[in-house]
Amino acid sequence: MRIGSVDIDRPLALAPMEDVTDRVFRRICRGLGADLLYTEFASSDALVRDAEKTLRKIRVDEDERPIGIQIFGGVEEAMEGAAAIAEAAGPDFIDINCGCWVRKVAMREAGAGLLRDLTKFRAIVAAVVRGTRLPVTVKTRLGWDDNSIVILEVARMLEDLGVRALTVHCRTRSQGHRGEADWSWLSRLKETVSIPIIGNGDVNTPEDVARMFDTGCDGVMIGRAALRRPWIFREARHYLRTGELLDPPTLNERVDLCVRHLRLSVAAKGERKGVIEFRKHLSGYLGGLPRGAKVRAELVRLDEAAPVIERLRQYREEGACFGAV
Ligand SMILES: Cc1cc2nc3c(=O)[nH]c(=O)nc-3n(C[C@H](O)[C@H](O)[C@H](O)COP(=O)(O)O)c2cc1C
Known part of the structure; x- marks a missing residue:
């Protein structure tokens, strides 16, 4: 799977998680086999205001490569400016959070809020693509709710805009973290676009990783299970290679x-x-x-x-x- 100069076969990604995936935890997970890292999401409004705490969130170390800095926001100018600021921090790519479901983000037409207004979604992504020379990727959900699943249309739109990879948490915004992630959308996405698709949602075991790859997706992203068992990356890689389960760590x-x-x-x-x-x-x-x-x-x-x-x-x-x- 390629994102610009990053080229990894079947990458296992550590999901961005606010207040969890800081540089320390990212380093632990890298040591245990996470191929692809992301920063926690950073507010574009705060970045363009030079907010010290948010600038700290986008600091990345050379040995974290390949890594993406994730930004979010609902104002085009701020997103364009934040993309340039994030680029200067030296990641391999910039990821746009279009999937955050919490009220304070989604109700301000940012995060998953963009899934309700695809014109706005397009404008926000275009602003980031304008703001950086780095590859731009997007992480989103299936749609706002069960009656408005728009992920196939979104994927086509993003491919047209020059987005280089799409991560999909296979739930709707209204599900939050409830219910089950519906991975069947991953194969439909693979039939719809040719950019890499990274699957996400409810991957809890090495067998889950293999099953998610069976949908045809190019990468698998793991969130909460990595917090519970950071060695899942090592276990999953071993299982993919050999079909056998490693003993749990002592x-x-x-x-x-x-x-x-x-x-x-x-x-x-x-x-x-x-x-x-x-x-x-x-x-x-x-x-x-x-x-x-x-x-x-x-x-x-x-x-x-x-x-x-x-x-x-x-x-x-x-x-x-x-x-x-
Ligand atoms: C504590 C926590 C913080 C999160 N913060 C972010 C974030 O900053 N950016 C983002 O794109 N998703 C965030 N997410 C969502 C995860 O990246 C992921 O999409 C979600 O947890 C589903 O994957 P999982 O079932 O493997 O956990 C967060 C999730 C949790 C539990």
Whole structure:
């Protein structure tokens, strides 16, 4: 699959997730086999206003390539300006969020709100394409609701505008995260356009990844399952290559990953913020392990890295006693 100079066979992408896929978590997932990374979405209005917090969100590191910076907004001039600002941050491509369902975005004719007004959708995407020399990609949903599924028309429109790849979260805006993602649209999209199609929605296991590729899509994007089990990328790649399932990571590996994540987090954000923002990942690393919930409950009360690491190591040793290593 090609997006400009990025060329990967059957890429596994880490979905953009606000307050989750920061540089630290992206690095962890890259180490576990995520081929394609995206930043969390960044507001174009905030970027053109030079808002420090949003500018931090679009910082990308050289070793994150291939990576896309994702922007959103409902004002053409701001989107055009934001595309140029995002380009200067040095990603491989710019992704436009046309799928966010939350009220404050979708009701302002941005994110999934664009699915209700395709003239506006076209103008926003055209503005971004004008604003950058980098390849532009789009991430969207099937339509606003079950009575207005427009994804095939949208795909044709985007291809005409020069968009280089389309990611589809196979739900409507009104579904939010409810109900099931309908992957059957992916094969119909492949019959409709020739730009790469990346499938997204409800991919939870390596077998799901293989089943989604069976629809004919070019890439598979994983969101919430990566938060719960970041090693899903490694497992899925192995399954695609061999048809066999890897053993789940041992307690040892999980503790090592956890400590690595915490250290990266503290190095990037400072002690207190680094520890606090790391906590949301604990349920993923410790989920399903004997006494994992109890240890997590203890760890979320600690504000410094050293005692967290100490407790994790102690847990590893306790694990040796109950045979979980
Ligand atoms: C906490 C959270 C934050 C999200 N933030 C973004 C975002 O910034 N940009 C975006 O395009 N989608 C965002 N999404 C949607 C995901 O990228 C993805 O489309 C959705 O979760 C469905 O995929 P999944 O079933 O693999 O999780 C977010 C989802 C979650 C759960």
